[in-house]
Amino acid sequence: MTTATSDxxxxxxxxxxxxxxxxxxxxxxxxxxxxxxxxxxxxxxxxDWSEGRTELPGLIHYMTGQPWRWTAGQKRxxxxxxxxxxxxxFTYRSGAKRGAKGTGxxxxxxxxxxxxxxxxxxxxxxxxxxxxxxxxxxxxxxVQVMSNSEAQSKDVLRVANAMWSREAxxxxxxxxxxxxxxxxxxxxxxxxxxxxxASGEGDPATFVxxxxxxxxxxxxxxxxxxxxxxxxxxxxxxxxxxxxCEFTNAHKQGGGSVAESTFEEFQxxxxxxxxxxxxxxxxxIEAPPATDILTAEGRMAGxxxxxxxxxxxxxxxICDEMMDSRTTVADTIRFYLNGLAAEEDAWVEPxxxxxxxxxxxxxxxxxxxxxxxxxxxxxxxxxxxGCRLSDGHVFQLGVWQRPRGARGKGxxxxxxxVDSTVRAAFDRYSVSWFGVDPSPARDDEDEALYWGxxxxxxxRDFRDGLAIWATPGASGHAVKFDMRLSQRGGVERxxxxxxxxxxxxxxxxxxxxxxxxxxxxxxxxxxNARRRPNQWGVSLGKVTRDSSKLVDLAVCMVGxxxxxxxxxxxxxxxxxxxxxKVW
Numbered sequence: 001m002t003t004a005t006s007d008x009x010x011x012x013x014x015x016x017x018x019x020x021x022x023x024x025x026x027x028x029x030x031x032x033x034x035x036x037x038x039x040x041x042x043x044x045x046x047x048d049w050s051e052g053r054t055e056l057p058g059l060i061h062y063m064t065g066q067p068w069r070w071t072a073g074q075k076r077x078x079x080x081x082x083x084x085x086x087x088x089x090f091t092y093r094s095g096a097k098r099g100a101k102g103t104g105x106x107x108x109x110x111x112x113x114x115x116x117x118x119x120x121x122x123x124x125x126x127x128x129x130x131x132x133x134x135x136x137x138x139x140x141x142x143v144q145v146m147s148n149s150e151a152q153s154k155d156v157l158r159v160a161n162a163m164w165s166r167e168a169x170x171x172x173x174x175x176x177x178x179x180x181x182x183x184x185x186x187x188x189x190x191x192x193x194x195x196x197x198a199s200g201e202g203d204p205a206t207f208v209x210x211x212x213x214x215x216x217x218x219x220x221x222x223x224x225x226x227x228x229x230x231x232x233x234x235x236x237x238x239x240x241x242x243x244x245c246e247f248t249n250a251h252k253q254g255g256g257s258v259a260e261s262t263f264e265e266f267q268x269x270x271x272x273x274x275x276x277x278x279x280x281x282x283x284x285i286e287a288p289p290a291t292d293i294l295t296a297e298g299r300m301a302g303x304x305x306x307x308x309x310x311x312x313x314x315x316x317x318i319c320d321e322m323m324d325s326r327t328t329v330a331d332t333i334r335f336y337l338n339g340l341a342a343e344e345d346a347w348v349e350p351x352x353x354x355x356x357x358x359x360x361x362x363x364x365x366x367x368x369x370x371x372x373x374x375x376x377x378x379x380x381x382x383x384x385x386g387c388r389l390s391d392g393h394v395f396q397l398g399v400w401q402r403p404r405g406a407r408g409k410g411x412x413x414x415x416x417x418v419d420s421t422v423r424a425a426f427d428r429y430s431v432s433w434f435g436v437d438p439s440p441a442r443d444d445e446d447e448a449l450y451w452g453x454x455x456x457x458x459x460r461d462f463r464d465g466l467a468i469w470a471t472p473g474a475s476g477h478a479v480k481f482d483m484r485l486s487q488r489g490g491v492e493r494x495x496x497x498x499x500x501x502x503x504x505x506x507x508x509x510x511x512x513x514x515x516x517x518x519x520x521x522x523x524x525x526x527x528n529a530r531r532r533p534n535q536w537g538v539s540l541g542k543v544t545r546d547s548s549k550l551v552d553l554a555v556c557m558v559g560x561x562x563x564x565x566x567x568x569x570x571x572x573x574x575x576x577x578x579x580x581k582v583w
């Protein structure tokens with residue numbers, strides 16, 4: 001069994017030639033670039049201080065008492081994390097260190113927190129001779145570690161306190177306790193703040209470590225705590241440049257955790273064509289997705305890759321844990337290989353769907369296609385997806401969903417924009433089949449169905465050009481494909497859609513017989529989709545009815561592929577070639 005079908009890299013990833021590991025830390029390969037990076041970072045001086053190579057006491061190993069030593073990968077992370085640009089600003093606004101169990105996340109977090117408490121982490125000046133940045137300790141630090149529970153936060157603080165020698169505690173005048181470490185000289189603190197979101201709102205934190213963010217979800221309250229922490233560091237003065245860093249295992253895909261949100265932001269920033277700042281430093285070392293976990297050789301190779309920056313790891317023991325019948329495949333992938341395993345009820349294997357992305361495939365004007373539109377009024381997304389008849393290639397035509405925050409208050413799907421997008425598609429392509437699943441929501445003004453008039457307009461305007469109607473027959477409808485069971489023909493349409501969903505899942509997970517355009521929104525909705533058994537087989541749906549993890553584009557993809565199959569099986573003439581004029 002493998003965790004993926006190919007070595008198609010996700011955005012922001014590169015392969016370590018020595019181990020085959022998939023890595024994300026943007027460490028330059030060119031020696032000159034590396035030197036320029038090092039010379040513009042506070043990292044080298046911070047490493048020297050923490051490893052005890054200055055006149056000031058550094059850190060010690062929390063278990064042996066020997067001088068602390070960062071691994072090669074940790075040093076690279078610190079150099080990048082403390083890199084400053086010519087304006088004196090840190091290049092990275094936030095960060096995340098993701099690793100397999102036993103790769104040293106708690107000691108790394110503890111070491112960074114101690115460094116932020118008394119180390120030279122604040123830009124002070126530039127060296128006149130070398131041009132390198134000079135750091136100094138913060139004047140009034142507030143370092144915080146937050147987790148889902150106080151116990152998880154205490155784990156980090158306990159390790160951090162054990163990294164101070166008696167000499168260092170006296171020199172820095174540290175009072176180390178179970179829930180806080182205080183600088184008696186000025187009142188600076190390293191603390192576990194109250195778990196309540198309201199209690200922590202407004203804290204002038206200079207550094208926040210979020211621990212075990214794969215456990216921090218909306219249900220547990222972790223998402224709200226993380227959002228509060230981001231607000232607290234985000235308001236810091238320019239001379240402070242407070243930041244937040246996460247320490248996590250691989251998250252469950254579709255689980256709604258803080259770690260998953262951060263990974264999605266990383267993927268968005270690394271996507272080709274992204275025009276914003278790439279200011280999230282994401283560090284992950286993963287076993288290759290094609291790791292064979294059913295053979296001893298495959299398990300050992302995967303472990304060597306995932307633990308390549310953790311020389312202390314007992315790889316033989318780790319491989320034995322993978323083989324234990326009490327360890328699920330998903331847990332093996334997540335916790336020992338640092339891979340993103342699917343939820344047990346995921347509709348399809350996310351990595352296999354990702355492997356089928358073909359962003360370079362073009363849809364030409366006049367190509368014969370089928371389309372599907374899944375309608376909503378405000379809560380869910382409204383999506384439009386096309387599928388080319390000749391090869392089944394799937395592509396996103398449009399998606400409309402409520403903006404986050406205050407901008408989303410009172411928001412409604414813009415029917416006029418959706419109408420223009422649909423008509424533009426009819427003008428550009430030769431549409432053989434078009435299905436619309438209407439929302440039962442009603443218009444606030446006249447109580448008519450929100451989409452009713454527009455769907456009837458499409459019926460009248462396109463009925464003569466469509467080769468096959470979505471609801472055939474004398475009393476049918478050219479475009480309406482209403483899947484409510486209460487509607488005439490709803491049972492048959494649900495059966496038809498379920499069969500199409502099962503075929504799509506097989507084409508993705510088993511046969512690799514589907515290609516799609518690489519759209520980030522389509523990818524997200526497919527990843528969110530869950531298996532939903534019914535009387536006809538297995539369809540797809542949201543995690544829960546009220547979940548904010550939307551799946552509408554996945555529904556549209558299945559619907560468009562279903563429409564393609566209907567069109568291919570029909571004996572009717574295909575739609576006329578369109579002019580190519582864009583609406």
